[in-house]
Amino acid sequence: MNVQENIKKTKTKTISLVVAVANRILNDLDFENTINANIDYDKEQWKLSPGQLAKALVLATFSDMRVPLTQLQERTAEMDMEYLLGRSNRENGQCSVNAFNVGRALERIGEKNVNQAYETMAIAAMQKYEIPVERIHSDTTTVSFHGVYDIGKMNLTDDEKEELLKIEKGYNKDNRPGDKQMIIGQMVTNTGIPLTCKALDGSTSDIEWNKVALDYYDKLCEQGIERCIYVADCKLISQELVKRMNTVDNFVPFVSRCPDNFNDVQAKRAKTKAYENDNWIDMGQVGTGKKASHYRGYAITESVLGTPMRLLVLESSSLREKAAKSFEKHKEALRPLIKALEKKTFACYEDADKEYFRLTQKKEMRLFTSMATITETLNEKWPPGRRATTTKPKITSKFTVKISTDVNPEAYIKYLQNESSFVLISNVLDKDPLQLLKIYKGQHVVETSFRHLKGPSLASVIYLKNPKRIEALTMLLSFSLLVRAIVQHRMRDGLQKHLENNPNDIIRAGWARKRLEAPTFHLFYEHSINCRYERIKADEYTFDWPNVKTKEVVAPLLMLMGLSISSVLD
Secondary structure (H helix, E strand, C coil), X not given: CCHHHHHHHCCCCEEEHHHHHHHHHHHHCCHHHHHHHCCCCCHHHCCCCHHHHHHHHHHHCCCCCCCCCCCHHHHHCCECHHHHHCHHHCCCHHHHCCHHHHHHHHHHHHCCCHHHHHHHHHHHHHHHCCCCCCEEEEEEEEEEEXXXXXXXXXXXXXXXXXXXXXXXXXXXXXXXXXXXXEEEEEEEECCCCEEEEEEECCCCCHHHHHHHHHHHHHHHHHCCCCCCEEEECHHXXXXXXXXXXXXXXXXXXXXEECCCCCCCCHHHHXXXXXXXXXXXXXXXXXXXXXXXCEEEEEEEEEEECCEEEEEEEEEEHHHHHHHHHHHHHHHHHHHHHHHHHHHCCECCHXXXXXXXXXXXXCHHHCCEEEEEEEEEEEEEECCCCCCCCCCCCEXXXXXXXXXXXXXXXXXXXXXXXXXXXXXXXXXXXXXCXXXXXXXXXXXXXXXXXXXXXXXXXXXXXXXXXXXXXXXXXXXXXXXXXXXXHHHHHHHHHHHHHHHHHCCCCCCCCCHHHCCCCCCCHHHHHHHCCCCEEEEEECCEEEECCCCHHHHHHHHHHHHHCCCCCCCCCC
């Protein structure tokens, strides 16, 4: 029986535990009223307000049904929308939550400054739940699109059209170069809280995004966020942005990867110095799991564009393995080139030698030495018919090339050194090399956020009527990420406080009932996927644990969030 058939057969209204927790957090943030306060709409013409429809869409992303967001009626058919959207909506709740009405709400929301509404609530959430900020991680991703967008019916002025989100082709990070796309830029705290999530034109570069992100960084500092470390990938490192981050009035502490072409190949010079001095610091294994890399580092402090900075050359075991495999690929790539040349024949020695020289100049040969043996073969061709005593054959020559190759030791060593290492650059001088590495590797929090954003329960490939709706949807999906991050933070913060007060109390609520160490939203979601409240009367709900094992795992997770089964619906 598929999901839709199952939904049609049941009339019982339920609320999954995950949706109930998400709903409670949205209510704590006054989500519905905040959305409505920023929108102009006629209350008499809307059975459900734009804020209520937006809330329904966000809550739908916490459903365990893998149906598209466009099929909201199927996705929410089993949910008790009367409770989730307010008891005054007993008649309107279920029937009005559909793609058409949500689309209208998205359009109204998109007409306003959608980013400002989200950013305001994100800061409010940080303050409400006392979530500290040690670092801000920044990055971009692409969201691919199908279909044609009906912009012609939007009645826009020329200025409004100029400001409209452009769905266009650009560098696609999903390996879908044929699709149109938009860029999403995010700034995420070290605890995974998305501070901002902006929908940008499809051709926006990472350099342009970092300019936008640094502007918002300054705005966050004006709102009381301390000037914490800003972490981004190598596109952050340009002369313009590095100078900007080192101004006296707006100093931005940063950690990033140093690109090869920055400041007269600064990274290359740092690598050369590290390998020549050979005075590495063994940093051990960084990360968890069997595949975690082992690192060694070499730290340099020198002036970069007039400012003292740390350059940290890092060599990892995983990169060394990749470099060795990459070298073997270079050898494989060279073989067909040599074989093709050896099959050719030439009319003279000079032609054969020129062709060999061309081969030696190819990039595939840069790691190898070679030697060519050019052989001349004579061929006699007699004229047809009876030969006279004076008849002589026509002698022709052909030349072939035989090539032998060997590894160029010097080039090979330099190749392995370059491919096995990378360079971090930072204006933070009070951190040791291991701390800088761990700060940079924390970049996975924004990558994880993107992975959730583009997952099947959110929006992997989006199709909407116009870019305004897309901007609004992106903002609402950001709320889904925010709720997930809040749940995760509350569990981890609760676990830390619990262990401080009860150091010997082991909570076995991890995967496979292992000791709980760093609980994630995904852990809570998977463990409680079958946990549901069922409405038995207008204001009464019952809850039965699916089994004892589920209770033994989920109840402690709720406890760490400061909740219980009885308090979630309060």
